[in-house]
Amino acid sequence: MLDVRGVSVRYGDLQALWDVTFAVRAGELVAIIGPNGAGKTTILKTILGLVRPAAGSIDFRGAPLTRYPPYDRVARGIALVPEGRRIFPNMSVRDTLELGAYTAGRRADLRPRVERVYDLFPVLASRQRQAAGTLSGGEQQMLAIGRALMADPALLMLDEPSLGLAPVVIDHLYDRLGELKGRGLTILLVEQYVAGALELADRAYVLETGRIVREGAGHELLADDYIQKTYLAL
Amino acid sequence: MAPPAVQTVVELLLGGVSLGGLYGMMAFAFSLALATTRILNVAHGGFLVLGAALAMLFFRFLHLHFLLGTLLLLAIFLLVGLLFEGAFVRPLMGRPPHAVLVGSILVTFGFALALEAFLGFYWADLVDPQPSFTIPFPAPTLQVFGLTLSGTRLTILAIAMLTAGLFHLLLTRTKMGKAARAMSEDHEGALIIGINPRRLSIRIYLVGVVVTAFSGILYSTTAPLEPYSGLPLTMIALTIIVIGGVGSLPGALLGGVLVGTAEVLTTFLAGGAWAPVVYLLVFFLVLVVRPEGLFGVREA
Amino acid sequence: MRRWAAGGLQGLAVAAGAGLLLALPQVATRDIVTAVFFALIFITLAVSYDILGGFLGYLNLGQGAFFGLAGYVLFILIVKVAFLQHLGPAGPALAVLAAVAFTALFARLAAYPLFQLRGAYFAMATFGLMLLLGHLITNLGGLTGGAYGLYIPTELYLPLRPAYTLALLLTGLSVALNALLARSRLGMGLQAIRQSELAAAAIGIDLFRYKSRALVLSSLPSALAGCLFALYSGYIDVQNMLGAEKTLFPVIMAMLGGSGTVFGPVLGGVIVRAIDVSLKNYLVLPVPALGIYGLILMCIGLFMPQGILPFFLRRRL
Numbered sequence A: 001m002l003d004v005r006g007v008s009v010r011y012g013d014l015q016a017l018w019d020v021t022f023a024v025r026a027g028e029l030v031a032i033i034g035p036n037g038a039g040k041t042t043i044l045k046t047i048l049g050l051v052r053p054a055a056g057s058i059d060f061r062g063a064p065l066t067r068y069p070p071y072d073r074v075a076r077g078i079a080l081v082p083e084g085r086r087i088f089p090n091m092s093v094r095d096t097l098e099l100g101a102y103t104a105g106r107r108a109d110l111r112p113r114v115e116r117v118y119d120l121f122p123v124l125a126s127r128q129r130q131a132a133g134t135l136s137g138g139e140q141q142m143l144a145i146g147r148a149l150m151a152d153p154a155l156l157m158l159d160e161p162s163l164g165l166a167p168v169v170i171d172h173l174y175d176r177l178g179e180l181k182g183r184g185l186t187i188l189l190v191e192q193y194v195a196g197a198l199e200l201a202d203r204a205y206v207l208e209t210g211r212i213v214r215e216g217a218g219h220e221l222l223a224d225d226y227i228q229k230t231y232l233a234l
Numbered sequence B: 001m002a003p004p005a006v007q008t009v010v011e012l013l014l015g016g017v018s019l020g021g022l023y024g025m026m027a028f029a030f031s032l033a034l035a036t037t038r039i040l041n042v043a044h045g046g047f048l049v050l051g052a053a054l055a056m057l058f059f060r061f062l063h064l065h066f067l068l069g070t071l072l073l074l075a076i077f078l079l080v081g082l083l084f085e086g087a088f089v090r091p092l093m094g095r096p097p098h099a100v101l102v103g104s105i106l107v108t109f110g111f112a113l114a115l116e117a118f119l120g121f122y123w124a125d126l127v128d129p130q131p132s133f134t135i136p137f138p139a140p141t142l143q144v145f146g147l148t149l150s151g152t153r154l155t156i157l158a159i160a161m162l163t164a165g166l167f168h169l170l171l172t173r174t175k176m177g178k179a180a181r182a183m184s185e186d187h188e189g190a191l192i193i194g195i196n197p198r199r200l201s202i203r204i205y206l207v208g209v210v211v212t213a214f215s216g217i218l219y220s221t222t223a224p225l226e227p228y229s230g231l232p233l234t235m236i237a238l239t240i241i242v243i244g245g246v247g248s249l250p251g252a253l254l255g256g257v258l259v260g261t262a263e264v265l266t267t268f269l270a271g272g273a274w275a276p277v278v279y280l281l282v283f284f285l286v287l288v289v290r291p292e293g294l295f296g297v298r299e300a
Numbered sequence C: 001m002r003r004w005a006a007g008g009l010q011g012l013a014v015a016a017g018a019g020l021l022l023a024l025p026q027v028a029t030r031d032i033v034t035a036v037f038f039a040l041i042f043i044t045l046a047v048s049y050d051i052l053g054g055f056l057g058y059l060n061l062g063q064g065a066f067f068g069l070a071g072y073v074l075f076i077l078i079v080k081v082a083f084l085q086h087l088g089p090a091g092p093a094l095a096v097l098a099a100v101a102f103t104a105l106f107a108r109l110a111a112y113p114l115f116q117l118r119g120a121y122f123a124m125a126t127f128g129l130m131l132l133l134g135h136l137i138t139n140l141g142g143l144t145g146g147a148y149g150l151y152i153p154t155e156l157y158l159p160l161r162p163a164y165t166l167a168l169l170l171t172g173l174s175v176a177l178n179a180l181l182a183r184s185r186l187g188m189g190l191q192a193i194r195q196s197e198l199a200a201a202a203i204g205i206d207l208f209r210y211k212s213r214a215l216v217l218s219s220l221p222s223a224l225a226g227c228l229f230a231l232y233s234g235y236i237d238v239q240n241m242l243g244a245e246k247t248l249f250p251v252i253m254a255m256l257g258g259s260g261t262v263f264g265p266v267l268g269g270v271i272v273r274a275i276d277v278s279l280k281n282y283l284v285l286p287v288p289a290l291g292i293y294g295l296i297l298m299c300i301g302l303f304m305p306q307g308i309l310p311f312f313l314r315r316r317l
């Protein structure tokens, strides 16, 4: 479904990604793990078109993406749950969700989509009219995921959804991600919460200082010596 | 008959509030464009002057039929919005932040000056050697509880309130309005959910230029605008959003009424020459006294 | 080695230029000397504008406020404080000192509201400051002559020759100030702030102190230029001291030549003055000059945001 080939990204003099190649197949949950500053966020931003690569190509559902601006990529079925959530603090939960379907066009499709998000995260239903900025961190993360799902994406990308949340809340979120995966949604998950991400992932890549240094099935990497030493502190 | 003192006070208040409503609507157009595109349009006040000048040309010199003239004006303002956005706003939007700042100031300030100079020059050459744009609007006065109220000011107030209501609906009910709010609250967040910044910016400028130019026409029904009134009007819009906050509709209305009332009172008490001194002092005072209250103003 | 040679060459060029300008009154007509005098005044404005515009990256659309304020304070002192007129040349000199000091104080105070703002808001606020001064001066007719302006006695007029020499000296000092600043702690701090206010604050730079010092420094040459201009003219009013071009020219000059370089504003100044003189004297176009400047500003903003000098320097690298 998603083919990233030889992508390099520069921010001025600093090169953040070096010849990054990976793929996500339909129905898979792929994780990318790596330390701070490895370039994980940069990968997701490049896929969405917020950052322009200096080299390489990105294909989505068989067609090259590189020329399209972010809004066209969203319309083609890519949705991002960004790092730090980036919700709109003064906007109500309901409005935020409806905006998530911005590229979807038909108003009639909105209701069932909102209902599906409320089914997944019932707490959001009870907060419909509340300003998004007044939600708790966990609720904000759910809202950010709900907002992305409203676009009815073919590929859902999440950037460190566990960031700054209590373990119980993380567990809850990961259960929901598992549910989405079970429904056949294709997911690209970027995480520093390595244990959780690898457990859930079909396959995973390890990114360090802008390069992919390891890849494999989720459970394989979980058992890998290097991963255990470096990321799981076992 | 009401006592003359009461009559004067009511007149001043009505004058202040109607001028304030007018200021509020033009300031909100400025504010919305600033919040969503992050480009401060120095030429904003020039659109009021342009509106007044064209309306005067159409109605007082060419004697166009009211409806025909209004439709023609609407078409022209839409075209101006489209061209202005396409030529000056769009090319800047992709640049890095500092370049956007420098570029937008140079371009819109340059446009404001060119507009001022050309409008004054050619108007003096072709129409009237003393360029001054005014469209007297003989609305009948209204008698309420023995008070005499200016029909013109009441009309302006009504139009301003109607515009504010429409703006409110735009922001809360339409997809475009919600997208504009999202864009002003979190720029990258808005891009992530697939909002097309260019399409939004065109629409904002179409609406903005029309509202601004028509508020210029309204202004010119009570007082003349000169070619060089544009930059001071931009300063007034800026003062209002410094008081009320960038992108806030209630803030713009409140700030508008405050500045409008201050202007009317100053003119009554000290003469029209002191009115600009007062709003400029308010501007700097607000900056010194409550910098923290200026939601969003510190960013650019 | 090559850098040395280039530096030497540049020094030589500057020395040769300065020598030529010093000798100018001996060889050139009065008209030419007058034109160069005005050019020097505006170049000084542009160079001092660039302390904020170039080093700090803050657009000051009110540089002319310092110019106009100093001119007015100077004339008010000379006209209203009678004994200054009986001190001979020391009188105006004292008044100039007081005017410059007053302007610097004004700049320091203006820093409080202005540096609450950044970016485009800052630029507009500086423009508002200029408007405010203009209105105050027009309204306070008893002190400032209002719409009629102020005159000084003819015997206090500054003749062209000394005015020219002083203007040349002032421009030289103003350029030297920027060159020194580029190497000083303050200058480095300003450039750090320009790069990123957050990062600058993180390494312990007191943002407000640096910014307000820059503002005060940039007010000094402009204030002196205003005094020179006023003393040479003998008459001031709001139009000639605080008119739109006093605000416009420094920005256009610095931007056109290359903001943030020592000689960019000088180059831009020469170009703009050449355009201005030809617009007013030789080319009789059916368009207003202000409109042309507006168009120039727009073109710089759209097509050449880094200016002419950096444009070519970067080419060569």
Ligand SMILES: Nc1ncnc2c1ncn2[C@@H]1O[C@H](COP(=O)(O)OP(=O)(O)OP(=O)(O)O)[C@@H](O)[C@H]1O
Binding pocket: A011, A014, A016, A034, A035, A036, A037, A038, A039, A040, A041, A042, A043, A083, A192
């Ligand atoms: N807009 C930017 N400008 C300049 N450098 C940037 C920018 N964004 C990221 N970088 C740099 O690129 C590198 C990769 O950043 P990125 O945000 O992709 O890392 P990350 O893996 O997401 O880190 P984290 O886990 O901390 O979120 C970092 O060194 C960062 O400083």
Ligand SMILES: [Mg+2]
Binding pocket: A040, A041, A042, A083, A159
């Ligand atoms: Mg990241």
